[in-house]
Amino acid sequence: MKTIVANWKMNGSLDLLNQAMEAWQLKSGTNKVILCLPSVFLSAAHTLLRQPNFFLGGQDCHAALQGAFTGDTSAHHLYDAGCRYVLVGHSERRQHHHESNAMVKAKAQAAVAAGLTPIICVGESLEQREQGLALSVLQEQVEQSIPDNATDFYVAYEPIWAIGTGRVAALEDIQQVHAFLKQQLGVGVKLLYGGSVTADNHAFILSLENVDGVLVGGASLKIDDLGKMVRF
Numbered sequence: 767m768k769t770i771v772a773n774w775k776m777n778g779s780l781d782l783l784n785q786a787m788e789a790w791q792l793k794s795g796t797n798k799v800i801l802c803l804p805s806v807f808l809s810a811a812h813t814l815l816r817q818p819n820f821f822l823g824g825q826d827c828h829a830a831l832q833g834a835f836t837g838d839t840s841a842h843h844l845y846d847a848g849c850r851y852v853l854v855g856h857s858e859r860r861q862h863h864h865e866s867n868a869m870v871k872a873k874a875q876a877a878v879a880a881g882l883t884p885i886i887c888v889g890e891s892l893e894q895r896e897q898g899l900a901l902s903v904l905q906e907q908v909e910q911s912i913p914d915n916a917t918d919f920y921v922a923y924e925p926i927w928a929i930g931t932g933r934v935a936a937l938e939d940i941q942q943v944h945a946f947l948k949q950q951l952g953v954g955v956k957l958l959y960g961g962s963v964t965a966d967n968h969a970f971i972l973s974l975e976n977v978d979g980v981l982v983g984g985a986s987l988k989i990d991d992l993g994k995m996v997r998f
C-alpha cells in the first residue's frame with residue numbers, strides 16, 4: 767500500500783470538499799490517503815470522512831504547543847480537529863516564511879508531542895541541482911530538520927523546481943535521491959516524492975524502488991484525478 771498525500775495549499779473550497787467526499791463515499795481505494803486541507807476545513811472534513819484508509823493532515827503547525835501567537839495553528843489544535851499528520855518544512859514555508867531547518871525541526875517536535883506524525887519536506891533548488899549540490903543540500907536538510915530519536919515520520923523529497931511547474935523530476939533522479947535518503951536515514955523510513963505528480967505520471971513514480979508514496983499539490987484539487995491515484 768502506497769501513501770498519497772493531497773496538499774490543497776491555500777486552494778479549494780468547502781464546496782469542493784463536499785463534492786470530493788460525495789464522490790469518494792463508496793470507494794475507499796487501495797492506497798492510504800492523507801488529505802492536507804486548509805485548516806478551516808479540517809473539522810468539517812473530519813465529520814464527513816468515513817473511509818478507514820483516509821486520514822487528515824495539517825499543512826503547517828507552530829513550533830510552540832500553545833501561546834500568544836495570533837493567527838497560528840498549534841499541533842494540538844490540528845489533533846483536536848481530527849488530524850493525525852502534518853506537513854512541516856514545505857518549500858513554500860521555507861521560502862515565504864523564512865523557515866530554517868532548526869524551525870522545521872522544532873515544528874516536527876511539536877507535532878510528535880501532540881500525537882501527530884510529521885511529514886518533513888526537503889528539496890533542492892534548481893541552482894543547487896545544476897551546481898551538483900543536490901545530495902549535500904538534502905543531507906544537511908535531513909540532518910537538521912528531523913528531530914533526534916524520531917521514529918514515526920515521513921520525509922517528502924520535493925525538488926523546488928518541480929513544484930507547480932509541470933516539470934517532474936527525471937525518474938533516475940528520483941531513484942538516486944530516494945536511494946541516498948534511505949541510506950542516510952535507514953530502510954525503514956517512509957519516503958514520498960512530490961513535485962508535479964499527476965494522474966498520468968503517478969504510477970511510474972510509485973513503481974520506483976524506495977518510493978513509498980507521493981505528495982500531490984495541483985492535481986489533488988481535481989477530484990477524478992485524485993481518485994485515480996487513490997485506486998492505483
Ligand code: PGA
Nearest residue numbers: 929930961962982983984
Ligand atoms: P504540485 O505541488 O503537485 O502542484 O507540484 C506539490 C507540493 O508542493 O506539495
